[in-house]
Amino acid sequence: MLSFNEYLDMVNAAVAAIKYPAAPRGLYEPIAYTMSLGGKRIRPSLVLMACDAFGGNVTDAVAPAVGLELFHNFTLLHDDVMDKADIRRGKPTVHIKWNDNTAILSGDAMLTTATRYISKAPVPVMPEVMTLFNKTAxxxxxxxQYDMEFENRMDVREDEYLNMIRLKTSVLIGCACKMGAVIAGGDSNDASLLYRFGELIGLAFQLQDDLLDVYGDEKSFxxxxxxxxxxxxxxxxxxxxxxxxxGADRDELLSWINADNPDRAEKVAAVTKIYTHAGIREIAEKRISVxxxxxxxxxxxxxxxxxGKQAFRAFANMLMERKK
Amino acid sequence: MLSFNEYLDMVNAAVAAIKYPAAPRGLYEPIAYTMSLGGKRIRPSLVLMACDAFGGNVTDAVAPAVGLELFHNFTLLHDDVMDKADIRRGKPTVHIKWNDNTAILSGDAMLTTATRYISKAPVPVMPEVMTLFNKTAxxxxxxxQYDMEFENRMDVREDEYLNMIRLKTSVLIGCACKMGAVIAGGDSNDASLLYRFGELIGLAFQLQDDLLDVYGDEKSFxxxxxxxxxxxxxxxxxxxxxxxxxGADRDELLSWINADNPDRAEKVAAVTKIYTHAGIREIAEKRISVxxxxxxxxxxxxxxxxxGKQAFRAFANMLMERKK
Incomplete structure (x- = not known):
C-alpha cells in the first residue's frame, strides 16, 4: 500500500496525461481548462487506494479513476451554470469565461468523456462498474434537483437536507470506494461496506463544509x-x-433572512451569534463525529x-482535520 | 424479417414502457414529456432491423435501441436550449415549459439514462457497443459546436458544411445500423459497411431537409x-x-441576408428565386441522389x-420519398 498522497500523485499524472482533440477548440478547451483548475482529487485517489487495499492491480483502476474525476468536474461545470456561480477554485467559471452554450455543450462532452474513461475498466468487471457509475450519476x-428546489422553500426538514447532501455529495465518495474494490475483484459484501464507509465520510465532509462556512478560519478556509x-x-x-x-433570536434570524441588501459583516456576525446561542455549532460537531x-x-x-484499514482511517482523519 | 413499421411498433412499445422514478418530479417529468412528443423513431428502428438482418436476437437489441432514442432526444433537448428554440414537434420545448436549469439538468439525466439503456447490451458485445456509442456521442x-460556430461566419465552405452535418446527423444513423449488427454478432467488416450505408443515407436525409425547407409543400412538410x-x-x-x-443576384442575396426585419413572404420568395436561378435545386437534388x-x-x-438488403433498400426509398 502507498500513502494517500502517492495515489494522489498517480491521479495527477494521469489527469495531466489526458489527450484532448485539437478541434473544435470551442468544445475541448473548456474541458481542459476545467481539469487544469485542480481540486483535491479525493475521489480518484480513493478509487486507486480501494483497488490496492483489495489486492487489485492499481494500473487497472487509473482510467476509471480519471473518469470519476472528469464526471465530478462535469457536475461542477453544469452546477455553476445553474447556480450562476462566477468563480470556481479562484478562477472564472466556464460560462463566464466563454458563455452558457459553451458550458452546456462542453459539459455534455465532459460527461461522455467521463463515461469513456470509466468504460476502460477491465472487461470482466465492466458491467458492474458501469452499473455503479450510472446509478451514482x-x-x-x-x-x-433537490438542492435547487430547497432554495425556494423555508420549510426544509433536517431529514430532507441530509438525504439531499447524501445524493449530491456522499454517494460519489461511496462510489469511488466501491469502484476500486470492484475493479480489484473484491468480495461483493466488503465492497458494499466500503461504499457505506465512503457515504458516511461524505456526509461528515459536507456537514463540516457547512460548519466551516460559519466557524472556519478565513485564511485556512x-x-x-x-x-x-x-x-x-x-x-x-x-x-x-x-x-x-x-423568541427574539428566531425573529432576528428571520429578519436577517428577509433583509434587502444587508451589510455583509453585520449579517454574518449576527447570524453566527444566533447559531452559537442556539448551540448549533455543538450539534453540527456532534453529528460530524457520529x-x-x-x-x-x-x-x-x-x-x-x-x-488497508489503516490507510482508510488515515484518510478519514485527514479529511476531518482539514480547515478548508 | 419484419417491415420497418413493425420494428417501429416494437420501439414505440418499448419507449412507452420506460419507467421513470416518481421523485424528484422536476427531474424526471421533463424526460417523460420529451419522450412523449413522438418523432420518427428512425434510429432505434434501424437498430432492431440491423440486428434482425444479421440473424441476431432482436430482443437483445431493444434496450440499446431505446437508449439511442433517449440519446437522440437528449441532444434535441439541449440543442433547443442553446438555439433558444421555443417549439419542438408542435409543443413547447422543455426550457420554455419549465426553465433553462430544468432543461440542463434533465438533459444530463437523460444522457445518463440513455447510457444505462445502452449498457444493457449483451455482456459479450457490451464493450464494443459502448465504444461505438461514446465515439458517436x-x-x-x-x-x-461547428453548427453554432457557423452561425457567425459568412465564409462556410461546402466541405465544412458537409462534415458538420455528417457529425451532427449522419453518424448517429450509421451508429444505429452498426449497433444492431454488432449486437447480432455480425462480421466486423459487414457491420462497418452498414455503418457507411447509414452515414450516407444520413447525409442525403439532411440535404433533403435543407431542400424541403425551400421547395417543400407546406402542408406535407x-x-x-x-x-x-x-x-x-x-x-x-x-x-x-x-x-x-x-452579379445582381448575388447583391440581392447579400442584401436580404443583411436586411433588418424583412417581410417574411417577400424574403422567402426572393431568395428562393435566386436559388432557382443559380440552379441550386438541381445541385441539391443531384447530390441527394448521388x-x-x-x-x-x-x-x-x-x-x-x-x-435483409431489401429491408434496408425499402427504408432508404421510404426516407427519400418523404415530404417532411
Whole structure:
C-alpha cells in the first residue's frame, strides 16, 4: 500500500496525461481548462487506494479513476451554470469565461468523456462498474434537483437536507470506494461496506463544509467565511437554527433572512451569534463525529488487511482535520 | 424479417414502457414529456432491423435501441436550449415549459439514462457497443459546436458544411445500423459497411431537409417553409448560392441576408428565386441522389440475406420519398 498522497500523485499524472482533440477548440478547451483548475482529487485517489487495499492491480483502476474525476468536474461545470456561480477554485467559471452554450455543450462532452474513461475498466468487471457509475450519476442529478428546489422553500426538514447532501455529495465518495474494490475483484459484501464507509465520510465532509462556512478560519478556509449565511443557503446550520432558535433570536434570524441588501459583516456576525446561542455549532460537531465514528466502525468490519484499514482511517482523519 | 413499421411498433412499445422514478418530479417529468412528443423513431428502428438482418436476437437489441432514442432526444433537448428554440414537434420545448436549469439538468439525466439503456447490451458485445456509442456521442457534440460556430461566419465552405452535418446527423444513423449488427454478432467488416450505408443515407436525409425547407409543400412538410431562409441558416442551399450566384443576384442575396426585419413572404420568395436561378435545386437534388446511390451500392456489397438488403433498400426509398 502507498500513502494517500502517492495515489494522489498517480491521479495527477494521469489527469495531466489526458489527450484532448485539437478541434473544435470551442468544445475541448473548456474541458481542459476545467481539469487544469485542480481540486483535491479525493475521489480518484480513493478509487486507486480501494483497488490496492483489495489486492487489485492499481494500473487497472487509473482510467476509471480519471473518469470519476472528469464526471465530478462535469457536475461542477453544469452546477455553476445553474447556480450562476462566477468563480470556481479562484478562477472564472466556464460560462463566464466563454458563455452558457459553451458550458452546456462542453459539459455534455465532459460527461461522455467521463463515461469513456470509466468504460476502460477491465472487461470482466465492466458491467458492474458501469452499473455503479450510472446509478451514482442519477443520484447526483437528483441531489442537485433537490438542492435547487430547497432554495425556494423555508420549510426544509433536517431529514430532507441530509438525504439531499447524501445524493449530491456522499454517494460519489461511496462510489469511488466501491469502484476500486470492484475493479480489484473484491468480495461483493466488503465492497458494499466500503461504499457505506465512503457515504458516511461524505456526509461528515459536507456537514463540516457547512460548519466551516460559519466557524472556519478565513485564511485556512481559502474563501470568505459566511457565504452560505449571506445567500440564505439552506445548510444544516440554518435548518437546525430555524428549528431550534426561539423568541427574539428566531425573529432576528428571520429578519436577517428577509433583509434587502444587508451589510455583509453585520449579517454574518449576527447570524453566527444566533447559531452559537442556539448551540448549533455543538450539534453540527456532534453529528460530524457520529458519522465519522460510524464510518470507522463500518471500516473495522470489512475483510481487508490491517494496512488497508489503516490507510482508510488515515484518510478519514485527514479529511476531518482539514480547515478548508 | 419484419417491415420497418413493425420494428417501429416494437420501439414505440418499448419507449412507452420506460419507467421513470416518481421523485424528484422536476427531474424526471421533463424526460417523460420529451419522450412523449413522438418523432420518427428512425434510429432505434434501424437498430432492431440491423440486428434482425444479421440473424441476431432482436430482443437483445431493444434496450440499446431505446437508449439511442433517449440519446437522440437528449441532444434535441439541449440543442433547443442553446438555439433558444421555443417549439419542438408542435409543443413547447422543455426550457420554455419549465426553465433553462430544468432543461440542463434533465438533459444530463437523460444522457445518463440513455447510457444505462445502452449498457444493457449483451455482456459479450457490451464493450464494443459502448465504444461505438461514446465515439458517436462525441462526434455529435462536435457537429453541434461547428453548427453554432457557423452561425457567425459568412465564409462556410461546402466541405465544412458537409462534415458538420455528417457529425451532427449522419453518424448517429450509421451508429444505429452498426449497433444492431454488432449486437447480432455480425462480421466486423459487414457491420462497418452498414455503418457507411447509414452515414450516407444520413447525409442525403439532411440535404433533403435543407431542400424541403425551400421547395417543400407546406402542408406535407408540417411546418412553415422558409424558416432556414428567414434565419440566414448556413444550409447547403445558402452555401452553394453564395458560391454560385453572380452579379445582381448575388447583391440581392447579400442584401436580404443583411436586411433588418424583412417581410417574411417577400424574403422567402426572393431568395428562393435566386436559388432557382443559380440552379441550386438541381445541385441539391443531384447530390441527394448521388449519396443515396452510393449508400445502395455499399449495401449491395454487404454479406447479408437478400431479405435483409431489401429491408434496408425499402427504408432508404421510404426516407427519400418523404415530404417532411
Amino acid at each position: 442519477m443520484e447526483i442529478y437528483e441531489g442537485q 481559502g474563501k470568505a467565511i459566511g457565504g452560505d449565511i449571506m445567500n440564505n443557503k439552506k445548510t444544516f446550520m440554518l435548518i437546525k437554527a430555524l428549528e431550534l432558535s426561539q 458519522y465519522t465514528e460510524e464510518a470507522l466502525d463500518t471500516l473495522a468490519g470489512i475483510n481487508m488487511t490491517d494496512e | 462525441m462526434e455529435i457534440y462536435e457537429g453541434q 408540417g411546418k412553415a417553409i422558409g424558416g432556414d431562409i428567414m434565419n440566414n441558416k448556413k444550409t447547403f442551399m445558402l452555401i452553394k448560392a453564395l458560391e454560385l450566384s453572380q 449519396y443515396t446511390e452510393e449508400a445502395l451500392d455499399t449495401l449491395a456489397g454487404i454479406n447479408m440475406t437478400d431479405e
